[in-house]
Amino acid sequence: MKVKKTPLKDCFLVIPEIFHDHRGIFLETYHRRQFAEHTRIDTEFVQDNQSVSTYGVLRGLHYQKGEHAQTKLVRVIHGKVQDIVVDLRPDSSTFKQSFSVILDDQNLYQLYIPKGFGHGFITLSEKSVFAYKCDQYYVPGSEGGIIYNDPDLNIDWNFPEKDLILSEKDKNLPTLKDIF
Template identity: 50%
Template sequence: MEVIETKLKGAFAIQPKLFHDNRGYFFEWFNAKKFEGETGIHFQPVQFNSSKSTKGVLRGLHYQEDPACQTKLVAVTQGIIQDVIVDLRPDSPSYGMYHSEIISEEKKNQLFVPKGFAHGFLVLSETAEIFYAIDDFYSPGHENGVMYNDPSLNIDWQMEPDQIILSDKDKVYEKMTNRTFQFKYNG
């Protein structure tokens, strides 16, 4: 697998190596030993989630606060999404910056999202199924988010605003301005 650090410290784009033959293909979704060898990061998932959404659905930008922060490995099993992460760690050199990555069933690529990041995605295909491996359990009392269209982030979403479908919860998140985040930067 090829592991490339994004411009956001500690976040990685991952491209598994596919082995094709006349029967189809094979690949490793994730290899913790190889990943740790390349990044120095130990990632041990304890929860696996999946969601399915239709074109235009934007889920995010979500995160969990301390002490229930989560590291995620995001993949797409069907369709295409624009996956976006935002560094919320105040001590990080990439604080307040975002990274956008197109993740697809065809490419089998993934995004590794460390603790202290907000995460969201926009479905670009007719439908998409997203798979998440997570290193801590979901905690409703620690769930929070940042408004997807926060002008201070200036995220270049790959769809016109009138085509984006949000949940009621995602419509009311606050902007980053004048907010305090308690995440630690582990660089």
């Protein structure tokens, strides 16, 4: 596995070694010791989640607050998404900055998202199967979010806004100014 720094502090792109032969492919999706050697971060994941979305579904920008804040390792099992993270840690040198990456079933990249980040993605294929590991259990009362089109974040989702499919909850998330 290769681990590359992103422009955001403590956020990493994980690039697997993919073995191809006449039967298909094989890869390790996570190796705790190797990841810790590359990053000096040792994360114990306790919960795996998966979502299935259709073309144009935007989920986010979500995060967990306080003692239930989650570090995540996200990937696409099937399809293609544009994944976006925003550093929401006020003490961070990259506070309020975002990073975007395409995750799909071809490159098989993963994104390591530390606690204190907002996260969202939009499905760019007919269907996506999105999986992620978390280092904390999900606690509904600790949910937080920021509206996907917050003018202060100026995120380019590279998708026509009129064609987005959002939950009612995601349509009504607050802006960054409302939170900080």
